[in-house]
Each structure stands twice: as C-alpha cells, then as structure tokens.
Amino acid sequence: MTTSHPNPNSNPDDFDWTAAENDVAGAEVVDLAAARRDRAAPPTPADPEPETDDDTDAESVDDSPPSEAGPVDAAEDIPAEIQIRQRERRPILADWARSWRGFKAAVKHQTKDAGYVLAYHAVRSPKYAAKTAVWAPVGFFRGIGQAVHWATAEEGNWHLRQAAAARGEADTWLKLDARRQRQSVWRWWVIGAALLTLIVGVAVLAYGPTWWRWAALAVVVPFLATRGRPADKPITDRVSEGTRYRKLTAELVRRALTSLQMAAINSAVAKDPKAISFPVDIHRDGPGHIAIVDLPYGVEAAEVVTRRGKLASAMRLPLDQVWPEPAPGHTGRLALWVGYEPASQMKQPPCPLLSDAKIDLFKPFPFATTPRLDEVFAEMMYRNWLFGGQPGSGKTFALRLLLLAASKDPRCEIRGYELKGVGDFAVLEPVMAEYGNGFDDETLARCFAFIEWLYEEARRRSKRIEHYARLGKAPENKVTPELASLKGSGLHALVAWFDELQELMTSKYGKEAGELLEKVIKLGRALGIIILIGTQIPDKDSLPTGITRNVNSRFCLSVADQTANDMILGTSAYKNGYRATVFRPVDEAGWGILRGFGPGATAVRSFYVDTTAAARIVARAVALRTAAGNIPTFPAERDVAPQHHVLDDLARVWPGDEKSAWNDALCGLLAELRPDVYDGWEASQLTAALKSYPAVKVADVGRRVDGKPVTRRGIRHADLLAAIAERDRKRSNG
Numbered sequence: 001m002t003t004s005h006p007n008p009n010s011n012p013d014d015f016d017w018t019a020a021e022n023d024v025a026g027a028e029v030v031d032l033a034a035a036r037r038d039r040a041a042p043p044t045p046a047d048p049e050p051e052t053d054d055d056t057d058a059e060s061v062d063d064s065p066p067s068e069a070g071p072v073d074a075a076e077d078i079p080a081e082i083q084i085r086q087r088e089r090r091p092i093l094a095d096w097a098r099s100w101r102g103f104k105a106a107v108k109h110q111t112k113d114a115g116y117v118l119a120y121h122a123v124r125s126p127k128y129a130a131k132t133a134v135w136a137p138v139g140f141f142r143g144i145g146q147a148v149h150w151a152t153a154e155e156g157n158w159h160l161r162q163a164a165a166a167r168g169e170a171d172t173w174l175k176l177d178a179r180r181q182r183q184s185v186w187r188w189w190v191i192g193a194a195l196l197t198l199i200v201g202v203a204v205l206a207y208g209p210t211w212w213r214w215a216a217l218a219v220v221v222p223f224l225a226t227r228g229r230p231a232d233k234p235i236t237d238r239v240s241e242g243t244r245y246r247k248l249t250a251e252l253v254r255r256a257l258t259s260l261q262m263a264a265i266n267s268a269v270a271k272d273p274k275a276i277s278f279p280v281d282i283h284r285d286g287p288g289h290i291a292i293v294d295l296p297y298g299v300e301a302a303e304v305v306t307r308r309g310k311l312a313s314a315m316r317l318p319l320d321q322v323w324p325e326p327a328p329g330h331t332g333r334l335a336l337w338v339g340y341e342p343a344s345q346m347k348q349p350p351c352p353l354l355s356d357a358k359i360d361l362f363k364p365f366p367f368a369t370t371p372r373l374d375e376v377f378a379e380m381m382y383r384n385w386l387f388g389g390q391p392g393s394g395k396t397f398a399l400r401l402l403l404l405a406a407s408k409d410p411r412c413e414i415r416g417y418e419l420k421g422v423g424d425f426a427v428l429e430p431v432m433a434e435y436g437n438g439f440d441d442e443t444l445a446r447c448f449a450f451i452e453w454l455y456e457e458a459r460r461r462s463k464r465i466e467h468y469a470r471l472g473k474a475p476e477n478k479v480t481p482e483l484a485s486l487k488g489s490g491l492h493a494l495v496a497w498f499d500e501l502q503e504l505m506t507s508k509y510g511k512e513a514g515e516l517l518e519k520v521i522k523l524g525r526a527l528g529i530i531i532l533i534g535t536q537i538p539d540k541d542s543l544p545t546g547i548t549r550n551v552n553s554r555f556c557l558s559v560a561d562q563t564a565n566d567m568i569l570g571t572s573a574y575k576n577g578y579r580a581t582v583f584r585p586v587d588e589a590g591w592g593i594l595r596g597f598g599p600g601a602t603a604v605r606s607f608y609v610d611t612t613a614a615a616r617i618v619a620r621a622v623a624l625r626t627a628a629g630n631i632p633t634f635p636a637e638r639d640v641a642p643q644h645h646v647l648d649d650l651a652r653v654w655p656g657d658e659k660s661a662w663n664d665a666l667c668g669l670l671a672e673l674r675p676d677v678y679d680g681w682e683a684s685q686l687t688a689a690l691k692s693y694p695a696v697k698v699a700d701v702g703r704r705v706d707g708k709p710v711t712r713r714g715i716r717h718a719d720l721l722a723a724i725a726e727r728d729r730k731r732s733n734g
C-alpha cells in the first residue's frame, strides 16, 4: 500500500479528493488491539521489516541495558527440556555450607578472625580499664545533667520564647512558658519513677548474690564510660584492617575491573554502569569468596586473566590472593576467586601419598591442590605427561610426585633417566627397575637404548594385547586392570620417565630418539606404557612437536613467555587465558596450569613432598612390593619379554627326543606350561612369534597318524637350539 501525504504548502483547494477517496477505499480497517498485539510479538523472518517508532531510524541503537532477569528472547523453538536445563537454580544451601570442606573453611576463618579480635582487645584491656575508670564518673554526672535538662523541657520552644522576649511580647512568652511547664511536669514524673526504679534496683543488688553486683557493674560502668568519653576518643582501639581479608563485593570487583586500563571495559561501563554484571551472587567458596562476572560485551575473560597483577593492585591485595580464571559458560565469563589470605600463607594439607594406603594406577590419585585447597586428582593409565617450566618452577618435584604414586602400585614397573645429574630421583632407586642419572655420553647412550627398547616393548605388548583380545580379555584392545594384575601377562603398567629430556633431544641421539619416542607415545597409551617427560626448554629442537602434540596431560609450571606456555599447554592456551607466565619461579614453586583433566585447565599447586618424606613413601612402597612378591621390582635386564621366553619355553616343553614338532602340538604344550601367556595360541601365532629368529624355520613336517602320512607346519629342534645359542651370544656381547 502506498500513501500520499498532503503537501502542507499546497493550496487546499487543489486537493485531489478522488485520489484520496480511492486510497481510503483500498486501505484496511485496522483493529487497534490486534495491531498492538502484533507489534509486541518479535519479528519473524516472514516479517522482514519490523515496525519502527516514528522517532527511530536506521542509525538508532537501543542502548538500554538488558533486563536483569529472564532471557531476552523467549525462543520458542528451543525444546522445553533444554530450556529447563539451562535455567540455573540457586542451590538451597550456600556453597560453603554444602561441602564439609567449605563448612570447615568458613568456620575456621570466622574462628580465626574472632580469635584475632579477642586477642587484640585482651592485650589492650588494662588500657581500656583505665579509660573506663576516667570516663565512667564523667558519664555519670553528664547523664544526670542531661536528665535534668530533658525534664525541664527547656529546649522544646526555647527559640520561640527568646523571640517573644526580644519582641517584648510578654503574653506570648507567658503562653509558651506555660506550655513548657506543662511538658516539664510529666517529665519530672518520669524522672521520679526512674529514680525509684534505680533505688529499688540498688537495694535488690545490695541484698542479692555478689555476682549480680559484678554483672551490673560490668554493664553500667562501660555504658557510663561511653556516655562520658569525648566523641572522637573511643574507649577501645580500632582493630587494624591491615592486610586482613578484603571482602569481595560487587563494587570492589567493578572498581578493580575498571582499573585495568582496558578500553573495552571502561567505555562500556561509562555508557552503562551495569555492563559488568554478576549472574550469580558473590559467595563463599572454600577459604575465600568467588565472584562470577559477566564482562562487558566483547571482552574476554582471558584478557582479564593476563592482568592478574593489576587486578590484585586494584584490590590492594597480594598477587597470590587473587585468582581470576575463565569460567564455563562463555568466553566473557570470569570466575574471580579471592582467598582469605595469600596462597603462600595458606598451609597446603599434607600429601595424601604419605598415608600407608596402596595406589591403584587405574584410579585417580591426589596430585595437587587448587588455590581453594581443594584436592585435584590426576591419572596415569592411558596417559602421557609433559611437565615444563623454568628452573626452580618445581617440575622435578611434580614429576617425582607421580613416580611416588606409581611406586605405591606394586604392579607398576618404573624406569627412567634424570638427565640433569643432581640425583633428585635417587630416592626412588629401590623401586625402579632402571635408573640413570647424568648428562654424560654414556648415560645419554643408555637413555637412547632405553627408548629403543621401549619401542620394541610397545610392539611386543601390542601382540600380547591382540592375543588377549582374541581371548576376550581385552574388550577395548587395551590393558585392563585384570590384565595388568595378571602375572606373566607382560601387560603391567610401565612408567618410563625422562627429566630434562632436552639434554637427549639436543644430543647426537636426538633425532632418532625423538622419532622413536613419538611412536612409543602414540602406541603405548593403550598398552600400559606411561611416558612422563620433564623439560626446561620446550622449543621444537628440545622437544619435537610430534611428542608435544601427542601428550594428553600437561602441567605447565612457571614459564617466561607465551611461546613456552603454548608449547607445553598447547596452541592457543595463552590466548584462552591459561597462562603459567603469571607464576613466579621459586617463590611460587609448584604452582602451574594443569591441562588434560576435564574441560579447560586449572591453576593448581602440586603437593609438596620433600626428599625425606619421599623416602618414607618409597619405604612403604618397598613394603607393598615385597608383600606382592616383586622386589627387587622387575628384572633389571630389559630383554624380559615373552618373545625371548618363547625360545626357552619351547626348549622346556619340547617332546622327548623328537627332531621336529608340529606347531599346534607345541602350542598345546606351551599353554600347559604358561596358560596365562599361551592359552589359545594357534600354529600361525607361534609362527609369527618366531619370525624374529631367522634360525628357526617354520616348515612342513610330515608324520604318520594312524598309518597315514599327515603334513603340518612345524619346527626343528636343532633350529631352536641354534636360535637360543645365537641369542645368548648376542646378549653376552652386550
């Protein structure tokens, strides 16, 4: 429909009445109520041009703040169950009261605070007593004076009477004074009654038990002292705020965020003070308070996390008391936790590994604590770990902590190299099958040989897994707790660790070692091989990217820059706000960002276990291993895999003086000898297992069965003995 507007400047006589009538005839009759309803409904795609108010145009922007509650769009196409899930319900109990940890922390904090205030005043009590003794009599007489003054009702219309006297209006003055006297009469009655009550009270106290008099004195004297003291001289001293906890309030958070010199925040807040909002009330969380903050549109929580120092400065708190983190929900949501006290002053609970309990590596075990002192659990099975950080960041201690946990699972075999040469891991020697320490060529060569062996071990294990999978014992083609516990399965957890791996990677063995280790990391996860790597320099020469890419658990302690941070935590970690650059080495040793457990990453501090405590844990681990029958741990020689056993086992089960034997007959005999290893083996599997021994040739072996010639695949005894001799020769040559 087009509408023609009358031109205000044209002559009314020129008006085209016919055209106007046609227009009106073509127009709809509008039902006003329906039109209003339609206007209230949101525009739909079929309604491309939403109605606009007269005073809006294409440039108009609605900058009114979004309503505080409820979704802006009631999107009807979102299924109801999702909407219900999205609706956040406030917990019935406050966070701190819902967990025993939170409750304990809150009680502890309040008690500590109350204790502090009490002690503060107790020390000053003689001074308070002296001040009270001076001001109480003053208060007594001042009280009497005030009572008399009130009873005379002088103050009520004093100004009016003065004015009447000044004007010489005696009548008015007399009337006003009569009014004062009337008021004064009942007030004197009140004073009289109060005096009587006082006399009765004193009499009662005089005849009552002594403690009544003390109690009365304890109440009345301080009361009189506070009435008597000058307004600017309180009896008690102010408890200094000093560095005590600064309670997190919305105002404090807003002020801190606007002090970060972030243009996006400041301009948004200037336009709308509610641009920083709090989807959940600030509440207690462990030993501190947490504020979940929705930052202004377009500001990412990660940007705030990088300015942790400025944030702490704006809040006038030490750095390690302020813990901003990206919060789940969207990238603009920040979780700002502020502790009651700096993390460095908070006592970390003792490491749970110090208890006598065994560890089951298939289950999570305590590894660290959050700033809130919550325990953080880590896992080792099906995982590889990378620890990175600058000197003094605490990576050796953190890596050692995992080994201590592994030592308490008697099924676990531990082998590794410390390429720094200081002996931080020597304490673990009693439980390690292999240990090397140093950065000399010999140690590096041994370390490289170990990696080669690991690769072979991975291949051997994959065959074993295949075998057990065929027997239905490895449903997911990976090591299960049952297989790991099965003696002789060769599938127990094998922890292979390397501290300061950059020493090997930058040596002449580096290239090959890197390639092999990458393969082991890829293969070993399902096979029970756990690789733990500690490194100071995480650049691509010191740690091939093939390795970093395939590691699934990362602990990044204090690092100097973004590159190091992202090499350890993965690309974009820094951008996403996971920044271990905020930790100071040495002062904040043990603090780092843990990634690989759940979504995102968290700032944690690994449990601190010094060498003396580590020795205690190792002693316990030795006891557990002795009881389990695997001390001295696992054979120190590396070639302990069943393939080598196959030759020995075949020699053991060889049937009498036979010159040759069928594979299937041998499989049956092997299964009798070691059912856990050979049960279910078929002729072809034995053929495959013997492939790595060229001396043993699998060929057709003829026999007569019931007088008839039968030919099957088999091996010759002489070949077997030759293969064993060759292997032994190789071994003794090293």
Ligand SMILES: Nc1ncnc2c1ncn2[C@@H]1O[C@H](COP(=O)(O)OP(=O)(O)OP(=O)(O)O)[C@@H](O)[C@H]1O
Residues within 6 Å of the ligand: 389, 390, 391, 392, 393, 394, 395, 396, 397, 398, 536, 586, 589, 590, 591, 605, 606, 607, 608, 609
């Ligand atoms: N979780 C922790 N809590 C408190 N202090 C710790 C923690 N971990 C380590 N430390 C302290 O930090 C010091 C350095 O730790 P560590 O030797 O593990 O650092 P590093 O990163 O391996 O350094 P470097 O590369 O120089 O050996 C330790 O001596 C220890 O006192």
